[in-house]
Amino acid sequence: MGDKPILSVKNLRTYFDMAEGTVKAVQDVSFDLYRNEVLGIVGETGSGKSVTVKSIAGLIDKPGYIAGGEILFYTDEFSKDGNPEYMDLAKLKKEDFSRIRGKHIGMIFQDPMTSLDPMYTIGDQMIETIVHHEGVSEEEARERAIRLLEQVGIPKPEERIDDYPFQLSGGQRQRVVIAIALSCNPEILIADEPTTALDVTVQTQILELMKNLQQQYKSGMIFITHDLAVIAEIATKVSVMYGSYQMEIAPSETIFEKPMSPYTHALLHCIPRLDIKQEELAPIPGQPPVMMNPPKLCPFLPRCERATEKCRKELPPLEEVESGHFVRCFNPVVNKVSVVKEEIK
Numbered sequence: 626m627g628d629k630p631i632l633s634v635k636n637l638r639t640y641f642d643m644a645e646g647t648v649k650a651v652q653d654v655s656f657d658l659y660r661n662e663v664l665g666i667v668g669e670t671g672s673g674k675s676v677t678v679k680s681i682a683g684l685i686d687k688p689g690y691i692a693g694g695e696i697l698f699y700t701d702e703f704s705k706d707g708n709p710e711y712m713d714l715a716k717l718k719k720e721d722f723s724r725i726r727g728k729h730i731g732m733i734f735q736d737p738m739t740s741l742d743p744m745y746t747i748g749d750q751m752i753e754t755i756v757h758h759e760g761v762s763e764e765e766a767r768e769r770a771i772r773l774l775e776q777v778g779i780p781k782p783e784e785r786i787d788d789y790p791f792q793l794s795g796g797q798r799q800r801v802v803i804a805i806a807l808s809c810n811p812e813i814l815i816a817d818e819p820t821t822a823l824d825v826t827v828q829t830q831i832l833e834l835m836k837n838l839q840q841q842y843k844s845g846m847i848f849i850t851h852d853l854a855v856i857a858e859i860a861t862k863v864s865v866m867y868g869s870y871q872m873e874i875a876p877s878e879t880i881f882e883k884p885m886s887p888y889t890h891a892l893l894h895c896i897p898r899l900d901i902k903q904e905e906l907a908p909i910p911g912q913p914p915v916m917m918n919p920p921k922l923c924p925f926l927p928r929c930e931r932a933t934e935k936c937r938k939e940l941p942p943l944e945e946v947e948s949g950h951f952v953r954c955f956n957p958v959v960n961k962v963s964v965v966k967e968e969i970k
């Protein structure tokens with residue numbers, strides 16, 4: 626695959642047509658994802674993080690739809706001569722997605738019970754996925770499933786494979802979901818708040834496990850979270866979203882050390898300090914944007930201390946300010962080193 630991105634999202638727009646108007650959940654989102662990369666998507670609630678990854682995985686249902694843009698996935702699936710080529714997932718029919726999800730794109734959600742069926746043993750669910758996508762015998766699939774359970778740290782996997790989900794702890798269930806997501810060696814792993822519902826100590830273990838497995842499997846991973854400390858731990862590249870738009874996208878160190886978007890600055894200063902007791906995060910003053918029929922202006926404008934006249938007239942484009950560092954702002958913060966890195970240490 627060389628140096629081609631495995632996924633190239635270009636100007637993605639996803640809308641929901643509601644009786645009261647159109648919810649513009651994702652607007653003009655663009656990024657490349659390479660194998661070995663972990664793209665962290667961070668932003669406040671409702672900023673469009675989940676809708677972005679659901680669009681990639683073909684999980685947008687009516688009244689939602691992809692209103693524009695491309696989701697180019699580099700694969701040999703459907704290619705006539707076996708040579709990999711880009712296919713546009715934004716144009717893929719719903720019925721064809723079952724060949725992509727599970728095999729090429731593994732999904733891990735916040736609540737493991739969204740992915741696991743309580744009526745079947747974890748072995749049945751793993752074996753079904755492996756047989757469906759890999760065309761191997763049930764015996765071979767069971768062997769693979771046991772090996773995967775071992776890899777994700779389930780003790781005595783040859784016995785636990787016959788357990789039902791309710792017989793496992795929350796952390797173990799999430800380990801099983803990770804095993805299922807990895808079972809067909811997917812090129813892309815999507816994790817939407819995968820540790821949020823777990824106890825803090827279990828969160829750290831699951832995060833560590835995901836980081837190790839992603840490196841071992843050499844998948845590209847998209848990791849969604851509200852939690853900047855988690856992003857700092859796992860992401861190699863970070864996309865900061867606000868009000869359906871990407872405000873900034875850059876390598877992780879750049880986001881933490883020299884962010885340029887005023888929104889990224891505001892968000893970073895909401896990080897809880899680990900070194901002092903803090904009851905609450907410092908909130909960003911003002912109200913979050915309403916996504917129903919929003920004006921075509923920067924969504925952070927009403928809360929931005931750096932807004933200029935130009936910001937009240939037009940939407941700034943997402944511009945590359947240095948190699949790999951994109952910012953959507955007419956008046957970015959320059960030459961100011963963030964103090965945040967020191968604060969979260």
Ligand SMILES: Nc1ncnc2c1ncn2[C@@H]1O[C@H](COP(=O)(O)OP(=O)(O)OP(=O)(O)O)[C@@H](O)[C@H]1O
Nearest residue numbers: 641648650669670671672673674675676677689916
């Ligand atoms: N099925 C739906 N119907 C209508 N609007 C929706 C639907 N799903 C999402 N939205 C809207 O799309 C916008 C983006 O939602 P999204 O779930 O992507 O946010 P998010 O950044 O993932 O937030 P959170 O961190 O709370 O999960 C929100 O305004 C949300 O209300």
